[in-house]
Amino acid sequence: MTGTTKIYSVLDKEMENKRIGRRAFIRETAAGLSSLYIGSRCTSAHASPPKPNILYIFADQWRAQSIGYEGDPNAVTPHIDRLAGESINFTNAVSGCPVCSPYRASLMTGRYPLSTGVFLNDVPLAADSVSVGKVLRDAGYDTGYIGKWHMDAHGRDCFIPPERRQGFSYWRTQECTHA
DSSP, rough: HHHHHHHHHHHHHHHHHHOHHHHHHHHHHHHHHHHHHHHHHHSSSSSSOOOOOOOOOOTTTGGGGGGGGTTTTTOOHHHHHHHHHHSEESSSSOOSOOOOOHHHHHHHHOOOOEEEEEEOOOOOOOOOOOOHHHHHHHOOOOOOEEOOOOOSSSOOTTTGGGGGTTOOEEEEEEEEEEO
């Protein structure tokens, strides 16, 4: 079983349950990304299966209980409800450092917040960091980032040049905006 087949198999099983734990998600995502990264370095006469689409959506201070699909009668969130019905949902997630920049750097690199060098807001993530954007780009994915970045630290309204975008080619973001 190849790594790509393995991640499809695991995700299919988890989708049946519609719930997945944080550790299982991280373990299986890492296994799948590793196989894609290694597979992109090998040549083969066989056509590779299509790559799964990967979409991360995360927001600051977004309570799961305040969404329609989680049962809040006051929340009207039909698009998020539909997305949740087609996605994997965390049942329990905890941030190792619930501060914006360290959290984002940790999510981007898969490393503990203090090991990234981004220990508080407005501290840059090193341009040579291994990030999910770079790994996916090197595996042949088209990568994109939309929204708040907050990992460059060269001024909250400054332009972020491509060499500091951690492997993302499509770019519609600002350093730090809450709009």
